Amino acid sequence: MSAEQLPFLVGFVVMALASLAIYLHGDKRQEFRHHAQFHSVVPFIAATAYLAMWLGTGTIDGPDGAPVYLARYADWATTTPILLAGLILTGLHEHPRHSTYILPAIVLDVIMIATGLAAALSADETAKWVWFGWSCAAFAGVLFMLWGPVRAIGDRLGGRLEQVYRGNLVFLTAVWLVYPLVFALGPEGLGVIAIGLENWAVLVLDVTAKVVYGFVATARFKTVPA
Amino acid sequence: MSAEQLPFLVGFVVMALASLAIYLHGDKRQEFRHHAQFHSVVPFIAATAYLAMWLGTGTIDGPDGAPVYLARYADWATTTPILLAGLILTGLHEHPRHSTYILPAIVLDVIMIATGLAAALSADETAKWVWFGWSCAAFAGVLFMLWGPVRAIGDRLGGRLEQVYRGNLVFLTAVWLVYPLVFALGPEGLGVIAIGLENWAVLVLDVTAKVVYGFVATARFKTVPA
């Protein structure tokens, strides 16, 4: 096992345990139960992706020789929509037209991840940064929806759920903003950070965005009266 | 930039602007809002695909040496389900069992696009036309659902929405039928049309099926009383 691989083994173990822990710890009340299940399935997906990175499955050579982990993008492309859907459902609790906000946000989000992968695979420097920019534009669209229309509707609904939404929104935004930064500094971007360090940084981010966020978000629900 | 590439740059600019324009122009009333959002996200996906075709991302050599644009099929595989879902939701307005009609139609639709790609990639002539035929069969299934059961339910509901459905249905059918024709005549098929011409033809079709249709469809909604 090379040194680069260690974070993947750690990631696999942490994510697998976290999946179980969140399932057991989550709010069992009918009305909120699906949130615990969403947050439990997210680290299960991540555990699978870390297993793949550890075994080398779906790891290919990027244009500069640094490895590109397809499993990481497959993870992000499935877990970020689930996290977004959970947050938007919170903001629009019981609102009749959820899909209005969930579908466009998820489309933008998946485009963000897919074009991020295109940036990582681009040999041409111009193409790489065009893709990076387009990915950031999609990300801006996602944040606009969460901070704009969804928050506005949540505010009108008011109550305890509004506070849960706001708390989760701030947490999610803060963590997600670090991802493009790490990407831009890592071997996929400017190459200021080496791959070994980047893999640890992404592990810390992933654990924060999935596991810590999962616990915090589901714990906040427990403060909501039935 | 080669001459073949020009329609891609044009496509990118038109689709990006159209996405914004449809979002701003769309009906903001709660009940119809999701239609404007669906129609805005469709050209955003297309803009991303045109950017990819312009940069050469996901462009591979087909069996006869003509390029095959994977981004085009990825665009169609995601935008056509959204357009279909929007149309079916119109036909079955407030009907409790939407998914009955949406899921099978989308499955057929995605099979149509995936087997169209298989046709484009087939070196063997027999395999190519078998795939083309199967793709047309799936397309026929989609049209059957739209003109058969969904229209029948819409008719029973009656009212202004029925007229919106019929108008959108005629428009969509007319435009979509041209796609297989262009494909059959282009380098993927008989090779009667050169790639340069085909790319312009597909651009015109895409702008009609996504942007013009998007404006017309959302404008029709504005005629529906709340």
Add this chain to the structure above:
Amino acid sequence: MSAEQLPFLVGFVVMALASLAIYLHGDKRQEFRHHAQFHSVVPFIAATAYLAMWLGTGTIDGPDGAPVYLARYADWATTTPILLAGLILTGLHEHPRHSTYILPAIVLDVIMIATGLAAALSADETAKWVWFGWSCAAFAGVLFMLWGPVRAIGDRLGGRLEQVYRGNLVFLTAVWLVYPLVFALGPEGLGVIAIGLENWAVLVLDVTAKVVYGFVATARFKTVPA
């Protein structure tokens, strides 16, 4: 046509006819109609996959030289979620929070298929069996949900639908358990069964899990009073 190919032609014809037959035979009552449609679209997907395997589209060489059929995994990755969703909808009939159980079950199910493909493509023996084990773990998670929480809610609802659920659950579990067995014995696993025999075995399984199950499941619905 090589001998290995014959089951694919048979599969194509059987699945295409079964898709039509289930559509015509299914329960047309509003409330149950979507089940017949789900069960009709499943063999349509399979027919497309068998056509691909027959034509050689998406057939690649596995690590030991035995062919790996990507179309088979694409089929399973789309049909098993539809079958699961249909079963869970039956168990939770009219229950307000379907998505709670459907989303996590489908995520586990898709991971089961994707990691099964990873196992089939692994040249390294350890990696192969790690993937096989992880796929089985995901499968166990799916079965847990169906036999645990979903059945418990179905029991509480009681009535005729509970019996439909139980009958379908037993059938589905019995058939699905044979898939990993065949995989483990076939060229993807221990190599005890030759590819020719395996292809026939999978055909029998697919017809049972999709067509026979489709008829049985929709026939059971006809016994439910409206």
